[in-house]
Amino acid sequence: MTLSLRMAAFGLAAALTTASAHAETWDMPTPYPDSTFHTVNIRDFAKDVSDRTNGALQIEVHSAGSLFQHPQIKNAVRSGQVPIGEFFLSLISNEDAAYGLDSLPFLATNYDDAKRLWDAQKPVITELLAKQNLIPLFSVPWPPQGLYTRKEIATVDDLKGVKLRSYNPMLELFASLSGAVPVQVEVPDIPQAFTTGQVEAMITSPSTGVSSKAWDYVTYYTPINAWLPKNIVVVNRDAFRALPADQQQAVMEAAAAAETRGWQMSMAETDAQTKALADNGMTVVQPSDALIAGLKEIGQKMQQTWAEKASPEANKILADYEAMH
Numbered sequence: 001m002t003l004s005l006r007m008a009a010f011g012l013a014a015a016l017t018t019a020s021a022h023a024e025t026w027d028m029p030t031p032y033p034d035s036t037f038h039t040v041n042i043r044d045f046a047k048d049v050s051d052r053t054n055g056a057l058q059i060e061v062h063s064a065g066s067l068f069q070h071p072q073i074k075n076a077v078r079s080g081q082v083p084i085g086e087f088f089l090s091l092i093s094n095e096d097a098a099y100g101l102d103s104l105p106f107l108a109t110n111y112d113d114a115k116r117l118w119d120a121q122k123p124v125i126t127e128l129l130a131k132q133n134l135i136p137l138f139s140v141p142w143p144p145q146g147l148y149t150r151k152e153i154a155t156v157d158d159l160k161g162v163k164l165r166s167y168n169p170m171l172e173l174f175a176s177l178s179g180a181v182p183v184q185v186e187v188p189d190i191p192q193a194f195t196t197g198q199v200e201a202m203i204t205s206p207s208t209g210v211s212s213k214a215w216d217y218v219t220y221y222t223p224i225n226a227w228l229p230k231n232i233v234v235v236n237r238d239a240f241r242a243l244p245a246d247q248q249q250a251v252m253e254a255a256a257a258a259e260t261r262g263w264q265m266s267m268a269e270t271d272a273q274t275k276a277l278a279d280n281g282m283t284v285v286q287p288s289d290a291l292i293a294g295l296k297e298i299g300q301k302m303q304q305t306w307a308e309k310a311s312p313e314a315n316k317i318l319a320d321y322e323a324m325h
Contacts, residue, residue: 106299140262
């Protein structure tokens with residue numbers, strides 16, 4: 001190799017080394033597997049950030065709780081152990097009821113209402129998270145929650161005495177008000193719980209129904225659209241502010257695109273997975289007017305109970321949301 005070629009090669013290597021030295025990598029824990037549409041969307045977000053920053057900021061996604069378990073992710077971002085992460089928003093509703101409004105049954109039962117609710121939630125949640133050195137980047141809902149049963153449910157009275165799977169205090173209260181019997185069961189244990197008779201019904205998304213092969217143990221799926229709970233992606237404020245201004249802008253633009261894309265993916269997921277339930281032999285039954293009326297009555301009682309215990313900030317969200325209608 002001639003001296004000039006060696007010098008050119010050395011110069012290229014030095015340039016690449018300098019570029020890599022300036023590049024920054026953010027580790028991002030997420031709780032759900034790669035096949036989950038939320039994780040697919042987040043990987044698209046990470047690629048978008050890389051593209052918009054010309055590779056200067058890379059986001060390494062650690063899915064399925066592989067870096068931090070789900071309940072630890074928010075505090076890992078808050079403490080700076082990682083700069084960015086995703087979690088189920090109502091998971092932290094014990095900190096403030098404002099975080100759990102999207103899991104309040106029959107408050108927002110379609111995507112338009114869910115979007116209005118997020119518009120009302122976001123300013124309050126932004127202020128609450130700011131106190132913990134966190135900035136919300138984007139939030140995406142799960143598909144609406146439906147009712148899985150062994151018999152057709154025509155009215156709320158048909159739920160009396162039915163052993164209903166529960167996974168949070170909201171569902172326990174719902175079960176009690178409907179006359180059902182709440183039974184605590186986590187997602188991985190759903191099939192066995194039905195097989196052994198521990199539970200006879202559940203309220204969950206069509207996504208969970210398909211992943212747990214609900215057709216093996218129940219016959220009917222009724223899309224009651226009880227609520228549309230959301231995931232949220234947050235960033236550590238110090239880590240974000242340490243970025244150059246153009247990279248901060250790139251992250252926010254990629255986040256806005258991810259929120260829009262994620263809501264569209266959620267809608268598509270609802271249709272696809274509901275069809276998958278039917279294709280695998282389940283009977284999809286549209287809820288009767290009597291059933292919806294009874295469920296909304298329960299929802300009203302739950303909202304009153306929630307409002308009595310909620311913070312002024314949380315109640316402001318509810319007031320702002322209702323004013324949008």
